[in-house]
Amino acid sequence: MSANTASTTPSSTKATTKKRLPPEVSILLVLAGIALVYEALGWMFIGQSFLMNSQRLTIMILQVSVIGIISVGVTQVIITGGIDLSSGSVVGMTAMICASFAQSSTWARALYPSLTDLPAIVPILVGLLIGLLVGMVNGWLISFTKIPPFIATLGMMVSARGVSKWYTKGQPVSGLTDSFNFIGTHAWPVVVFLIVAAIFHVALRYTRYGKFTYAIGANVQAARVSGIDVDRHLIKVYAIAGLLSGLAGVVTTARAQTAQAGMGMSYELDAIAAAVIGGTSLNGGVGRITGTVIGTVILGVMMSGFTFLRVDAYYQEIVKGVIIVAAVVTDVYRQKKRTKV
Numbered sequence: 026m027s028a029n030t031a032s033t034t035p036s037s038t039k040a041t042t043k044k045r046l047p048p049e050v051s052i053l054l055v056l057a058g059i060a061l062v063y064e065a066l067g068w069m070f071i072g073q074s075f076l077m078n079s080q081r082l083t084i085m086i087l088q089v090s091v092i093g094i095i096s097v098g099v100t101q102v103i104i105t106g107g108i109d110l111s112s113g114s115v116v117g118m119t120a121m122i123c124a125s126f127a128q129s130s131t132w133a134r135a136l137y138p139s140l141t142d143l144p145a146i147v148p149i150l151v152g153l154l155i156g157l158l159v160g161m162v163n164g165w166l167i168s169f170t171k172i173p174p175f176i177a178t179l180g181m182m183v184s185a186r187g188v189s190k191w192y193t194k195g196q197p198v199s200g201l202t203d204s205f206n207f208i209g210t211h212a213w214p215v216v217v218f219l220i221v222a223a224i225f226h227v228a229l230r231y232t233r234y235g236k237f238t239y240a241i242g243a244n245v246q247a248a249r250v251s252g253i254d255v256d257r258h259l260i261k262v263y264a265i266a267g268l269l270s271g272l273a274g275v276v277t278t279a280r281a282q283t284a285q286a287g288m289g290m291s292y293e294l295d296a297i298a299a300a301v302i303g304g305t306s307l308n309g310g311v312g313r314i315t316g317t318v319i320g321t322v323i324l325g326v327m328m329s330g331f332t333f334l335r336v337d338a339y340y341q342e343i344v345k346g347v348i349i350v351a352a353v354v355t356d357v358y359r360q361k362k363r364t365k366v
Contacts, residue, residue: 048304052319059323063330075333082329087280089325090218091116093318094273096296096303097225098160098266100317103300104229105262106242106309107167107174112270112296114185115159116289119274121189123152124198124284127205145204149275156271157264159185164263168256182293190286198284209279217276221269226314238262242309294349299324301352308360324348 063075095112102109126148159181166177207213229235237258240248249255273292278284303320305312327348331341
């Protein structure tokens with residue numbers, strides 16, 4: 026017995042002391058592999074390079090930056106064991122309302138007769154406030170009425186989309202001021218995305234807010250027993266997710282220099298897919314912002330690659346659905362491996 030124990034102790038010690046690579050490394054390898062596949066297919070069938078076209082890559086990064094902003098908030102919601110299906114509709118609602126404040130002269134003359142246009146900060150703050158309020162309502166419904174997050178945010182998704190159509194009777198809003206549109210020009214959407222990602226990476230890794238978020242997702246009952254005010258914290262998490270959806274709506278509007286009620290359609294699914302591809306577990310308690318950032322880029326590379334290969338848009342939607350299902354299946358597999366360990 027003792028000899029057997031002695032023989033197994035070194036191997037078990039090696040197993041426990043073996044260093045594991047950060048999960049972001051494997052996700053980066055997936056990203057590199059996908060990019061190389063598109064590069065090879067590009068030369069084989071089109072005679073062009075996928076990676077060496079700086080204009081294509083720039084457009085891709087600008088497009089995914091809005092999804093990335095949303096996915097940072099969605100990641101935190103999923104870590105708590107919840108889900109947010111309303112983020113895309115919040116983008117559309119925010120776009121319509123903040124665009125109306127960013128229009129030339131109308132609101133400015135009503136509030137400030139001496140001005141021609143409202144300062145750009147006004148529509149920006151309006152958009153952020155709307156997103157924050159929607160997120161707080163989501164959090165309150167989930168925390169105090171005990172409605173499942175799926176149902177609460179699904180209802181908000183439908184309601185917010187209805188508000189965006191009602192607000193301007195379905196008509197697009199254009200004629201936005203140059204000072205507001207500046208937010209969507211050049212690389213500003215990417216800068217906003219990276220700043221948001223950096224802030225919440227630090228918040229989740231090094232602050233009490235992050236510890237509470239992970240604790241709730243890992244075991245909500247244990248979190249309550251340990252003294253965490255779970256209901257209040259969930260309101261904070263969903264409020265932040267709503268705030269970031271509002272910010273994405275502002276950036277989207279400034280990029281397009283117009284607003285339409287259909288803006289943000291299916292963005293919530295893209296954000297969830299980016300988070301799950303980046304290693305966030307739908308069971309809660311596991312996830313990193315750095316992984317979500319890489320997952321967002323992977324999603325953008327895949328969609329940009331399909332366009333590069335001239336794949337029909339209908340097929341792109343089909344493949345995107347397969348990607349989401351595959352990401353969930355991979356998450357389930359990872360959970361089973363953790364349980365066995």
